[in-house]
Amino acid sequence: MAAKARIGITKSFYDKSGKSIFPGLETIFEPLPNTEHEVMAEFLPEVTPQQIKGFDFVVTRAVPKWTKVSVAGNTQLLSLHRSGVGYDGIDVPGLSDANVLVFITPDAVRRTVAVGIVTFILALSNRLLNKDKLTREGRWEERSKYYGTGLVGKTLGSIGVGNIGHEVFMLAKPFGMKHIACDPYISQEAVDDVGVKLVDMDTVLTQSDFLSISVPLSAKTHHLVGEKELRKMKKTAFLINTARGPIVDEAALIRALKERWIEGAGIDVFDQEPTPPDNPLLRLDNVIVTPHAIGLTEEFFAATFREIGTQIASIIKGELPRGAVNRQVWDKPEFQTKLKEFLARR
Numbered sequence: 333m334a335a336k337a338r339i340g341i342t343k344s345f346y347d348k349s350g351k352s353i354f355p356g357l358e359t360i361f362e363p364l365p366n367t368e369h370e371v372m373a374e375f376l377p378e379v380t381p382q383q384i385k386g387f388d389f390v391v392t393r394a395v396p397k398w399t400k401v402s403v404a405g406n407t408q409l410l411s412l413h414r415s416g417v418g419y420d421g422i423d424v425p426g427l428s429d430a431n432v433l434v435f436i437t438p439d440a441v442r443r444t445v446a447v448g449i450v451t452f453i454l455a456l457s458n459r460l461l462n463k464d465k466l467t468r469e470g471r472w473e474e475r476s477k478y479y480g481t482g483l484v485g486k487t488l489g490s491i492g493v494g495n496i497g498h499e500v501f502m503l504a505k506p507f508g509m510k511h512i513a514c515d516p517y518i519s520q521e522a523v524d525d526v527g528v529k530l531v532d533m534d535t536v537l538t539q540s541d542f543l544s545i546s547v548p549l550s551a552k553t554h555h556l557v558g559e560k561e562l563r564k565m566k567k568t569a570f571l572i573n574t575a576r577g578p579i580v581d582e583a584a585l586i587r588a589l590k591e592r593w594i595e596g597a598g599i600d601v602f603d604q605e606p607t608p609p610d611n612p613l614l615r616l617d618n619v620i621v622t623p624h625a626i627g628l629t630e631e632f633f634a635a636t637f638r639e640i641g642t643q644i645a646s647i648i649k650g651e652l653p654r655g656a657v658n659r660q661v662w663d664k665p666e667f668q669t670k671l672k673e674f675l676a677r678r
Contacts, residue, residue: 335677337367337648340387343375344395354415356633360391360641364648366678378402383440384409388565388674389644394418400426410674411647417441417495418576420549426656431667434657435643438495440635441627446499448626449544449574452598453504454486455620456542456570457481473641481568481595484508489540491556492547492575493518493528500544501526506515506566512536539565542572549576562593570596574626577602586612589619600626650675 347353361369372383377395383388391413392398400423403409411433414422419607424434440650455461459478466474486509490497493513495499501511501523511528514536523530536543547553557571558581565571571594573580588594596618603612606622613619639655646653650671652662653677661667 334366337364337388337538337644337674337678338386339364339367339369339644340384340390341369341371342379342390342392342396344370344372344393345391346396351639354633355630356637359634360637360644363641363645367648371502381405389413389647391640392416394421396421398422398427400429403430403432406430406432407670408674410671411643413437413643415440415636415640418548419657420475420576422657428658428661431661431664431670433647433661433667435640435653435655436657437636437639438655440632440639442495442499442630444629444635445496445574445627446630447504448600448622449496449500449546449572449598450503451626452572452574452600452620453483453542453544453570456572456598457483486510486541487512487539488613489513489536489543490528491515491533491536491543491545493523493530494546496574497546498523498526500546501528509542512539533561534564537561538566540569541566542570545575545579547575547579549579553579555579555581555614557581558586559587562588565594567592567594569594570598572578572598574598574600577605582613586616589613589616592618596620598622598623647671648678 345354378397381404388410409432413435417436417438458480462478488509490513493515511527512531514533520530556579598620600622601624643653
C-alpha cells in the first residue's frame with residue numbers, strides 16, 4: 333500500500349485552546365487525497381529539526397522563524413508553505429542549501445492587501461476616524477477642523493509596484509489620480525495597463541500626495557524611508573505602510589507625524605509586533621493604526637489555503653507550482669533525487 337504524504341502544521345495557526353485562528357484551515361487538505369496532517373505539538377520561536385522530522389511538507393505563518401538549523405540533517409522535507417508573502421522570518425539561503433523549496437501565496441494576498449491600502453487612502457483623505465470621534469463626543473462645532481482631502485488630480489505614489497502595488501493602482505483607477513512609482517525590478521511596459529509612470533525614488537517622495545510602501549523587508553530595504561526621505565515629502569502628504577515595520581524608521585516617522593512634516597499616516601506594521609501599548613504612534617490623531625491585519629478577510633483565508641493546497645498537490649504530481657521563492661532548488665540534482673524517492677513511495 334502506498335505511503336501517505338505527511339503534512340506538518342505549525343502551532344502558530346492555533347490559539348491556546350487548540351482552535352484554529354485562521355478560519356478554513358482544513359480546506360487545504362480537501363484536494364489532497366492519500367495525505368495525512370499533524371499539528372506540531374508545541375510552539376517554539378524557532379523551528380527545530382525534531383519538530384519537522386517525518387514531514388514531506390510543512391505549512392507555516394510569519395512565526396516561527398526558520399533557519400538553517402531548523403532543517404539541519406533533514407533529507408525528507410520537500411517544501412515549506414508560508415501563508416502570505418513576507419518571508420523575512422525564513423532563512424531562504426539556508427533552506428535552499430538543504431534542498432527545501434520555500435513557497436508564499438502571492439495570489440491570495442494581492443487583492444486583499446491592495447483593498448486595505450485603498451481603505452487607508454479613503455479613511456485618511458476623509459479624516460474618517462477624526463470625524464467619527466467628533467460625532468461620538470458631540471463635538472460637531474469642531475468639524476470644520478477636519479475637512480477632507482479630495483482625490484481627483486492628486487498623486488498616488490508607490491515604492492514598489494509588483495504584485496500588491498500593481499493591484500492598488502488598478503483599484504485606484506476610478507479616483508482620477510496621477511500614478512507614479514519607483515521599482516528597479518519592473519519595466520515601464522509592465523505598469524502601462526494601470527497608468528503608472530515609473531520615476532526615481534526622489535520624485536515619488538516629493539510628488540506623492542499618498543505614498544504607499546509595497547516592498548519586502550531585506551538588508552537593502554531596512555529603514556529605506558528615514559528622516560531624510562520623510563522630510564522630502566509634502567507637508568500635506570500621507571504615508572501608508574502595509575509591508576513591514578522596519579522598512580520605515582519608526583522613530584523618524586513618529587517625529588514626522590508629531591511635528592507635521594507630513595499630514596498623516598496609515599500603519600499596519602511596526603518595528604516590534606505586537607507593538608507596545610506605550611508606542612507614541614498609538615496616541616497621535618493623524619495616524620490610523622491596525623494590528624498587521626489590514627488584509628485579513630475571509631477572502632484572504634480562503635484564497636491562501638486554496639493556493640497552498642494547490643501547491644502541495646502539484647508537487648505530489650511531480651510538478652513545480654507557482655509561488656516558489658527559491659525556484660532554483662527544483663532543478664538541483666539533490667532535490668530531484670529526494671522528489672523521486674517521495675514519488676516512488678506514493
